[in-house]
Amino acid sequence: MAGITSTGLGSGLNISSMVSQLVQAERAPFAARLDRQEAEIQSKISSFGNFKSALSAFRDSLSALKNLSSFQKIGATSSDSSIVSASAESNADLGNYKIEVKQLAQSHALATGYFASANAVVGTGTLTLKFGTTDYTPPVDATPGSYNGFTQNPDKGTLTLEIDSSNNTLSGIRDAINNAKAGVTAVIVNDSGGSRLVLNSSETGAENSLQISVADDDGNSVDASGLSVLSFNAAAANLQQTQMALDSKIVINGLEVTNASNTIKDALKGVTLNLQSAQSEKIVNVSVSQSNDDIKKLIEGFVKSFNELAKTDRSLTGYDAAQKAGGILQGDPTVRGGMGQLRSELGRFIQGLEGSAKTLAHIGIRTQRDGTLNLDSSKLNEALNADRSSVAALFAAIGRPTDSGVIYSSNTVDTKPGTYAVNITQAATQGFLNGGAVNSLVVDGDNDTFKIKVDGVLSADITLTQATYSNHAALAAEIQSRINGDSALKAKGISVGVSYDDVNNRFVIQSKNYGSESQVEITQVDINSEATLGLKLASSSTEGTGGMDVAGSIGGLEATGKGQELTATAGDAQGLKLLISDTKTGDRGEVGFSRGLIERLDKVLAGLLDSKGAIKARTDGLEKNLEKIQESRERLESRMSDFEKRLLDRFNKMDALLGQFQSISSYLSQQLAALPLANQNKK
Numbered sequence: 001m002a003g004i005t006s007t008g009l010g011s012g013l014n015i016s017s018m019v020s021q022l023v024q025a026e027r028a029p030f031a032a033r034l035d036r037q038e039a040e041i042q043s044k045i046s047s048f049g050n051f052k053s054a055l056s057a058f059r060d061s062l063s064a065l066k067n068l069s070s071f072q073k074i075g076a077t078s079s080d081s082s083i084v085s086a087s088a089e090s091n092a093d094l095g096n097y098k099i100e101v102k103q104l105a106q107s108h109a110l111a112t113g114y115f116a117s118a119n120a121v122v123g124t125g126t127l128t129l130k131f132g133t134t135d136y137t138p139p140v141d142a143t144p145g146s147y148n149g150f151t152q153n154p155d156k157g158t159l160t161l162e163i164d165s166s167n168n169t170l171s172g173i174r175d176a177i178n179n180a181k182a183g184v185t186a187v188i189v190n191d192s193g194g195s196r197l198v199l200n201s202s203e204t205g206a207e208n209s210l211q212i213s214v215a216d217d218d219g220n221s222v223d224a225s226g227l228s229v230l231s232f233n234a235a236a237a238n239l240q241q242t243q244m245a246l247d248s249k250i251v252i253n254g255l256e257v258t259n260a261s262n263t264i265k266d267a268l269k270g271v272t273l274n275l276q277s278a279q280s281e282k283i284v285n286v287s288v289s290q291s292n293d294d295i296k297k298l299i300e301g302f303v304k305s306f307n308e309l310a311k312t313d314r315s316l317t318g319y320d321a322a323q324k325a326g327g328i329l330q331g332d333p334t335v336r337g338g339m340g341q342l343r344s345e346l347g348r349f350i351q352g353l354e355g356s357a358k359t360l361a362h363i364g365i366r367t368q369r370d371g372t373l374n375l376d377s378s379k380l381n382e383a384l385n386a387d388r389s390s391v392a393a394l395f396a397a398i399g400r401p402t403d404s405g406v407i408y409s410s411n412t413v414d415t416k417p418g419t420y421a422v423n424i425t426q427a428a429t430q431g432f433l434n435g436g437a438v439n440s441l442v443v444d445g446d447n448d449t450f451k452i453k454v455d456g457v458l459s460a461d462i463t464l465t466q467a468t469y470s471n472h473a474a475l476a477a478e479i480q481s482r483i484n485g486d487s488a489l490k491a492k493g494i495s496v497g498v499s500y501d502d503v504n505n506r507f508v509i510q511s512k513n514y515g516s517e518s519q520v521e522i523t524q525v526d527i528n529s530e531a532t533l534g535l536k537l538a539s540s541s542t543e544g545t546g547g548m549d550v551a552g553s554i555g556g557l558e559a560t561g562k563g564q565e566l567t568a569t570a571g572d573a574q575g576l577k578l579l580i581s582d583t584k585t586g587d588r589g590e591v592g593f594s595r596g597l598i599e600r601l602d603k604v605l606a607g608l609l610d611s612k613g614a615i616k617a618r619t620d621g622l623e624k625n626l627e628k629i630q631e632s633r634e635r636l637e638s639r640m641s642d643f644e645k646r647l648l649d650r651f652n653k654m655d656a657l658l659g660q661f662q663s664i665s666s667y668l669s670q671q672l673a674a675l676p677l678a679n680q681n682k683k
Helices: 015-066 170-180 226-230 293-317 333-346 377-386 388-395 472-484 487-491 529-533 597-609 614-674 676-682
Strands: 074-078 084-088 095-103 109-111 125-137 146-152 159-163 184-191 194-201 209-216 240-243 248-252 255-259 263-268 271-275 283-290 365-367 373-375 398-401 406-410 418-426 430-437 449-454 496-501 506-514 520-525 551-554 557-562 565-568 577-580 586-594
Touching (some): 015 293, 015 597, 015 614, 084 283, 125 170, 125 226, 125 472, 146 472, 159 170, 170 184, 170 194, 209 226, 248 263, 248 271, 255 263, 271 283, 293 333, 293 377, 333 597, 333 614, 388 398, 398 406, 472 496, 506 520, 597 614
Antiparallel strands (some): 074 283, 095 283, 109 194, 109 240, 125 146, 125 159, 125 209, 184 194, 248 255, 365 373, 398 586, 406 577, 418 551, 418 586, 430 506, 496 506
């Protein structure tokens, strides 16, 4: 009997159900408490997610206000953008301009005669392409064309191509030209007459026309057969000019202006004119003016985004009097502390400002009783119209030099707000090389090749065009063009200017860069280069003069110069970088520097939002609490399992005992019923 384990067999009771109910009754209060804790933590994690999203949206609204360029926009409008459209930079001169477009710029285009196909062989030899101004009269009816002269553009490189059996077809020459990427494109045009090679200067303007010289392997470089069919120069104009290189011509307020491009950037300070079509005598009005609309939109977006954040904060931490309940994050130190820091920054004076606007209240932004911001648009308009730069300084980090030749570049986290005096003791200079005496304008096989090192970069062999040059300027242009066309120098963005010093009868080669790294050195020459052209090796008596970095002080302390940039390395101005754009020395005024509101707000937000920020630390703590709750659940289930086993054991023993009692009772009843007295009583 004692070995019976099936519950209820002895007593007839549903012991399994009874035990289950008792266990559930024991578990319920503990499980309910854990459920409440888990739900509360999950709700807090979700609420922190909402708070973090609102903070991120507010931080996004700061990004544009952080950039000084957002406050420097100037607008340009055109009365007829189909003729000329316009845009303006922050330094543009304001005004209204009457513009007439008389002629559009166009590029130079040349075409060969017909070939049987793109695979037709042209010839072999050397092609030399130069850019400059071509004086050419096209043929008219029976009058042949006349090539009258060419003036090289020294700012453009010279392209030299070797044409051999691997690329001597029409298509091979096309590919060789295009692969060189030297400012000229080549295409093949097919029609019923056959295939023609068309060459087009990549840039418009009269100074960017093409001169093509040929050294034909067939021995005749001017006839109309072999590679010389591509000649277009004074000796042979075998190509057809299909489009003349032209400058654009416009009239601005009665003054005629020419330009190599249809995008004119230097006629009006800070204004770009995009010419679309030429219509003589049609006047287009272009207006250049300050526009505050974009700035107002940014500031309005800033106020709106903060108010969204404030509303989120109020819903999470405020008290609902009607419901008599506080927000899920009410009293949370992370949220309360973060919002407190943001509101504190919004109300602070901006250190280092000298204008009329030093707080947000000065431009019409005030905090209301509910914690949101209110923007007075009329006061903002007044502030922008009175002093836009002061409004910009409220938000963005900015340096304001008093000298127009000093330009603020950047700062570091070490730069403190303040006003710093600038003094220049040495202006930046460019490295240059003075050549020897120029005794000939003839370039031949004995003086046409040299190598040069500019700013530490060594060129490949530079080969001048063999010719007798008409004057020193033409030869200087050839030297400059060849140097600037070198692939090694071009790859590093290095270029030079070459001029003729008529007082000392020498060529001067000058690097376009500034500073101590700016140097010019000739490393290899031909046998007669020094005697005829004055191009000397560095070991000769006349050597290159290296450039010098700018030197001076910022805030009374010596600063470090590199090229034209002067950077403060000590004191409160540490990290302040200025560009000294001219050669003046001595006192150069002051630079007022302020950090602005946005940088401080962003620092607070970073402390809240970054991967190791306060919100991440808070939610990590809540996640750990969830893990602890899960551990508590597991312990509860283990305890309930033990409890259930104990109950089942006790009830089974009780059930077995009841079974024994029932068996004894039944036995006794049978025995009593069998006694004689029991039978007599029945009778």
